[in-house]
C-alpha cells in the first residue's frame with residue numbers, strides 16, 4: 001500500500017516503517033558507522049558466513065531498528081524482532097533461538113532490559129551457538145543442550161553502560177549512534193517529503209531540521225505535523241513561516257526542545273536552584289519515569305549544553321538559565 005493510504009488509516013508505525021531507508025546507501029549521515037558496518041557485512045558476505053554480532057547504542061529515534069533491518073536486507077536473510085522486556089524467562093529466549101534458521105538476523109531491542117537468566121543464556125548462544133535448556137527444578141533438574149544455527153544478533157540499547165561486561169564483550173562490532181547534524185536532518189526531511197509528496201521550500205525544510213532534536217524520527221514526525229498545518233491553514237506548501245508557526249503550535253522551541261526537555265531544565269533551575277540534584281528527584285518533579293528523563297531528555301540536553309551530569313547530580317548550565325529567560329546565579333568561587 002502507498003504511504004498516503006497508510007497515513008489515511010492513521011497507522012503511525014506503518015508510516016514510520018515506510019520512511020525507513022532500506023539499504024546502507026539510503027542511510028543519511030552516520031557516515032562512520034555506515035562505513036564500518038558496510039565493511040563488516042561485505043567481509044561476511046565474502047566468507048559466506050553470518051556477520052559478527054552487532055551492538056547499536058544511542059538515544060531513541062536515531063536509526064537502530066533501521067540499521068538492524070538493513071543488516072538483514074543486505075545479507076538477504078530474514079529478520080526476527082523481539083525486545084528485552086518481552087524476554088522475561090530464559091525459556092522465552094530458548095524458544096526464539098531454537099526457531100532461528102542458518103544466517104538469520106535476530107534483533108533484540110532494549111537489550112539492557114532482558115532478564116538475568118536470559119542474558120546468561122544469550123552469552124552462550126552468541127559464543128557457541130548452543131544453549132542449555134534446564135528442565136525441572138531443584139536437584140532433579142537436568143540441562144539439555146540445544147544446538148542453534150549460526151545467527152547474527154543485533155542488539156539495540158539506549159544505555160550501553162547498563163549492559164553487563166560479558167554481554168558487551170560478545171559483540172564483534174559496536175556502534176554508538178550520535179545525534180544528527182542539521183544538514184543531515186535536512187536531507188532526511190527532503191527525502192521524507194518526497195516520499196510523502198509534501199511540497200516544501202529550502203527554508204521550510206531547514207526550519208524543521210533545526211528543531212528536530214538531532215533525531216530523524218522527530219524530523220519525520222514534525223514534517224508531518226507541519227504538513228497538516230500547511231494544508232489546513234495555508235496553501236499546502238511548507239515554507240519557513242508555515243514551519244515556524246506550526247512548530248510553535250506544537251510547543252517545539254527554536255532549539256528543538258520539547259515540553260519535557262523544557263520541564264526538566266525548568267525544574268532544575270527554578271525548583272532546585274540549578275542543582276546538583278539526583279535524576280530520580282528530577283523525574284518526580286517533572287512527573288515522568290526516571291528512564292524517560294535519563295534516556296530521552298537528558299542526552300539531548302547534555303548535547304545542547306544545558307545540563308551536565310556530575311558525580312553529585314545533575315546541574316543546569318548558565319545557558320539553560322538564559323534559555324528560560326532567567327539570570328544564572330553567581331558561580332561560587334571554589
Ligand code: ADP
Pocket residue numbers: 016017019020021026027028029030059060061062063064065066067156188216217218220
Ligand atoms: P531507533 O530504533 O534508534 O529508535 P529507528 O530506526 O526506528 O530508530 O528510526 C526512526 C525513524 O527515523 C525511522 O522511521 C527512519 O525512517 C528514520 N531514520 C533513522 N535513521 C535514519 C537515517 N540515517 N536516514 C534516514 N532516516 C532515518
